[in-house]
Amino acid sequence: MSCFLREKFFENMTGIAELKVENESIAIISIAGTWSIYEKHPHAEKFIETILSKPSIQRVDLKFVNLKSWDSVLINFLVHILNFCESKNLTVNIDDVPIGIRKLIELSKTSPIRSESPTSQKESTVLEFIGSVGLFLFFSLRIFLGFIGKLWVEIISFIGGKVKIRSREFAIVLQEVGVKALPIVFLISFLVGLIIAFISILQLSQFGANIYVANLVGISMMREMGCIMTGIIMSGRTGAAFAATIGTMIVNDEVDALQTAGFSIINFLVLPRVIALTLMMPLLCIFSSFMGILGGLCAAISTTDLTIVRYCTQMANSIHLNDLFVGIIKSCFFGFLVAAIGCQKGLQCKRSAEDVGLITTTAVVTSITAIVIMDAIFAIVFSFLGI
Amino acid sequence: MMPKISVKNLSMAYDNYVIMRNLSFDVQQGEIFLVIGQSGCGKSTLLKYLLGLKQVGYQKIFYDGQDINSMINIPSFYGKKIGVLYQSGALWSSMTLAENVALPLETYTPLNRKEIEEIVTLKLSLVGLKGFENFYPSQISGGMQKRAGLARAMALDPEILFFDEPSAGLDSVSAKRLDDLILELKESLRITVVIVTHDLASIFAIGTRAIFLDVESKTITATGTPHELLVSSNDKNVMAFLSRGTKIA
Numbered sequence: 001m002s003c004f005l006r007e008k009f010f011e012n013m014t015g016i017a018e019l020k021v022e023n024e025s026i027a028i029i030s031i032a033g034t035w036s037i038y039e040k041h042p043h044a045e046k047f048i049e050t051i052l053s054k055p056s057i058q059r060v061d062l063k064f065v066n067l068k069s070w071d072s073v074l075i076n077f078l079v080h081i082l083n084f085c086e087s088k089n090l091t092v093n094i095d096d097v098p099i100g101i102r103k104l105i106e107l108s109k110t111s112p113i114r115s116e117s118p119t120s121q122k123e124s125t126v127l128e129f130i131g132s133v134g135l136f137l138f139f140s141l142r143i144f145l146g147f148i149g150k151l152w153v154e155i156i157s158f159i160g161g162k163v164k165i166r167s168r169e170f171a172i173v174l175q176e177v178g179v180k181a182l183p184i185v186f187l188i189s190f191l192v193g194l195i196i197a198f199i200s201i202l203q204l205s206q207f208g209a210n211i212y213v214a215n216l217v218g219i220s221m222m223r224e225m226g227c228i229m230t231g232i233i234m235s236g237r238t239g240a241a242f243a244a245t246i247g248t249m250i251v252n253d254e255v256d257a258l259q260t261a262g263f264s265i266i267n268f269l270v271l272p273r274v275i276a277l278t279l280m281m282p283l284l285c286i287f288s289s290f291m292g293i294l295g296g297l298c299a300a301i302s303t304t305d306l307t308i309v310r311y312c313t314q315m316a317n318s319i320h321l322n323d324l325f326v327g328i329i330k331s332c333f334f335g336f337l338v339a340a341i342g343c344q345k346g347l348q349c350k351r352s353a354e355d356v357g358l359i360t361t362t363a364v365v366t367s368i369t370a371i372v373i374m375d376a377i378f379a380i381v382f383s384f385l386g387i
Numbered sequence: 388m389m390p391k392i393s394v395k396n397l398s399m400a401y402d403n404y405v406i407m408r409n410l411s412f413d414v415q416q417g418e419i420f421l422v423i424g425q426s427g428c429g430k431s432t433l434l435k436y437l438l439g440l441k442q443v444g445y446q447k448i449f450y451d452g453q454d455i456n457s458m459i460n461i462p463s464f465y466g467k468k469i470g471v472l473y474q475s476g477a478l479w480s481s482m483t484l485a486e487n488v489a490l491p492l493e494t495y496t497p498l499n500r501k502e503i504e505e506i507v508t509l510k511l512s513l514v515g516l517k518g519f520e521n522f523y524p525s526q527i528s529g530g531m532q533k534r535a536g537l538a539r540a541m542a543l544d545p546e547i548l549f550f551d552e553p554s555a556g557l558d559s560v561s562a563k564r565l566d567d568l569i570l571e572l573k574e575s576l577r578i579t580v581v582i583v584t585h586d587l588a589s590i591f592a593i594g595t596r597a598i599f600l601d602v603e604s605k606t607i608t609a610t611g612t613p614h615e616l617l618v619s620s621n622d623k624n625v626m627a628f629l630s631r632g633t634k635i636a
Contacts, residue, residue: 169481253477260438261491261539262465 015041015074024056029081030063035074044080051084060085061093075104147344151274154266158275163267170272177238177273178280182287185233189288192225193217193295201303210304214314217296222323226289228375230281231334235367239342242273243363246346247356255347265347274339281335282328289327322387330378334371341367391416391547391579392437393449399432399441406432408605412598414547419573419580419593421613424600425628430583431474433600434551437581438471439464450547467495470540474552476532478524484511484535485520491542510538514568530561537565541572548572550582554589562586566593587629599625 015035020028027050035041051057060081078097082105085092094102124132157163200216246269249255258268293315300306345363349355390413397410406429414420422430435441437448439459448455450468458464478487488507492498498506511517514534524532533553540548553569554562566589573580584590590597594613601608601624609620617629 172481249480252480253473253475254479256435256438256440257471257473257477257479257536257539259440260465260469260471262463262495263490 014039015070017042017047017077019047019050021054021057024054025058026061027051027054027057027059028061028063030065031074032064032066032068034068035070035077037071037073041073042077044077044084047081048084051090057090059091059093061096063096064098067098070101075101075108079105079108143348144341144344147347148340150266151270151340154264154271155274158271163264163271165267165272165275170276173272173276174280176241177234177277178283181234181237181280181284184237185230185284185288186291188229188233189221189226189291190295190298192229193221193292193297194299195295196220196225196292197296197299198303201299205304210300210306211310211314213296213300213304213306214311215318217293217300218315218319219323221289221292221296222319223326224375225292227281227285227327227331227334228371229292230284230288230331231338231371232368234277234281234284234335234338235364235371238277239338239367240360240364242339242342243346243349244356244360246343247349247359250347250349251351251353251356269347270340270343273343274336277335277339278332279335281331281338285327285331286324289324326378326382326387330375333374333378337370337374338367341370388415389452390414390449391451392420392581393452394437395447395449397433397436397443397447399429399436401432405605407600410600410607412607412610414579414581415596416579417573417577418595419569419582421590421594421597422581422583422600423585423590423597423628425602425624426585428600428602430585430600431551434549434581434583438469438549463495467543468545469547469549470543470545471549472533472536472540472551472553474555476524476529476536478532478535478539480524483521483523484516484527484538487524487535488539488542491539495543506542510541511535513541514538515564530557533557533565534568537568541576544576545578547579547581550580550584552584552586553582554584554586559588562589563592569593585628590629599628601625 014033016031016033018030018032020030022028029047051060062078062081078101082092082094084090097105154163158165197213197217200213201210204210204212204216246255249269255265255269258265297308297311300311301308342363345359345366349359392414394410394412398408399406399410410433422433424430432441436443437455439455443455445454445456450458450464458468478484479490482490485504485507488510489503492503492506496503507520508517511520514537516531516534516538519527519531519535524535527535533556548569550569553565557565569580569582570593572578582589582594590613596611597609597613597616598607599609599616599620599622600606601622603624608622609616609625611619613629616625620626620629
């Protein structure tokens with residue numbers, strides 16, 4: 001008899017396993033001590049390697065000597081050994097294995113194995129990656145356009161009086177997207193106006209043209225910054241809220257409950273939100289523009305010799321009604337886009353809390369991207385029209 | 388007699404993974420029909436197909452002999468024909484319990500506000516929630532949410548009531564009360580009830596007839612009353628599933 005392997009390399013190892021070979025054909029693995037997931041313990045791989053190195057071994061005996069306590073690590077160790085023996089057609093003597101351990105091992109083996117996998121992932125090449133991204137964008141756009149189509153059918157039905165929305169729900173959404181958004185719109189717009197004015201004054205003061213700060217702030221806030229900043233704020237605030245609310249309703253089966261109560265999801269969940277935000281955005285945009293102008297005024301009178309009257313007079317002379325209309329028209333589109341994207345992403349939510357977070361993030365990113373693209377299109381169109 | 392619901396050779400899949408193949412069964416008027424099976428066998432998915440929430444081919448599911456595809460676009464199919472109690476209750480969280488129950492009545496009936504309020508109170512009383520009309524779902528317990536969900540499902544006195552795991556998450560007393568309520572509704576309103584469950588106590592207490600969806604063979608392996616399934620089924624999974632119930636029943 002010879003002692004092949006004694007797996008106790010660490011001082012604090014409490015679980016012990018020894019391998020001895022009898023008559024060149026029988027491997028005896030003796031197991032003792034305390035086997036715990038919190039302590040160092042022997043690993044089956046080394047025993048398997050040792051058995052493999054002795055081709056003459058035909059049988060493996062499992063012996064338990066002075067085993068104090070055990071948990072999953074011992075089961076794992078034994079399952080490895082048993083699976084190896086089974087794969088090599090080695091006989092295993094488990095007569096000495098305590099009944100509790102034996103039952104757990106049997107239980108782990110009787111668990112059914114699902115043969116089919118729902119998805120299989122393989123590493124893709126750069127070309128495949130580009131192709132898959134292209135397809136993803138194509139299908140996402142197609143789905144979104146389909147959604148917009150359905151939404152417009154419902155909007156036309158609503159305008160024609162065929163579809164009604166619940167006035168109470170609508171009033172709540174109006175309040176949420178309108179009045180409650182005023183503080184954040186005020187803060188951001190005021191600061192943006194202030195920043196534009198400060199930067200302008202730095203440059204204009206070199207030519208003694210401080211008075212033109214009113215032109216710069218006025219036109220930029222009315223035409224661009226007012227509607228863009230409101231759109232971005234609404235994407236992060238309201239669009240995200242729409243996506244998260246509808247996503248959570250899907251997780252809680254509330255959307256299924258609406259469907260099985262015979263309600264159109266678009267009429268009930270999407271239409272009030274889209275109409276509310278499309279109506280509120282122009283008002284928020286006007287508010288934002290004037291708050292930006294106010295911010296510019298504060299910067300101008302505090303850092304230059306301009307007075308309130310001169311700033312306002314210059315502003316009135318420089319901006320036209322067209323500039324205000326440009327901002328209002330753009331904000332209507334931005335409001336529609338933010339609400340539609342938020343709702344559409346919400347309806348794409350699967351049934352997990354993780355997905356709610358994911359679709360919320362996607363809704364914000366998509367909305368902001370869409371606003372910037374739409375603004376660029378407007379810039380081209382308005383320049384052609386000479387507005 | 389024409390079955391209330393008829394399913395013919397229905398196969399169900401999730402992504403590309405086949406869950407069940409060639410399911411065929413009938414649900415008769417006035418019975419409490421159970422869909423039972425191990426976790427993951429596709430019971431809730433089958434419910435989604437029966438409710439028209441998943442797209443199904445033609446000539447697969449029939450209600451009173453009519454194909455489901457010709458019915459799901461008719462608003463009165465939902466609400467008037469069928470009512471559903473979801474596992475979580477699925478109450479609309481932005482509305483009070485009264486508003487939850489009133490919404491289908493406001494939408495589909497010509498009743499005036501006073502009549503609707505009276506019916507809402509009646510329905511909530513039936514499920515033991517009188518006085519909770521102005522509570523929001525977040526202000527009541529899970530069991531109460533489930534009962535409120537049942538009141539909403541019954542709002543339009545549907546012909547068929549579907550239950551998805553009605554006793555899930557309930558203590559044994561509440562589960563028994565819900566079982567008794569289902570039996571009473573079935574007796575008094577003569578409605579057809581379809582229940583997806585794996586609660587053995589409910590299976591033996593209220594089930595008229597049951598089908599067993601077998602997760603291994605991916606089809607129905609037993610049909611009959613719960614006791615017939617227990618006594619005469621030779622399928623090892625059916626026996627293993629129901630044998631615990633003998634102690635409970």
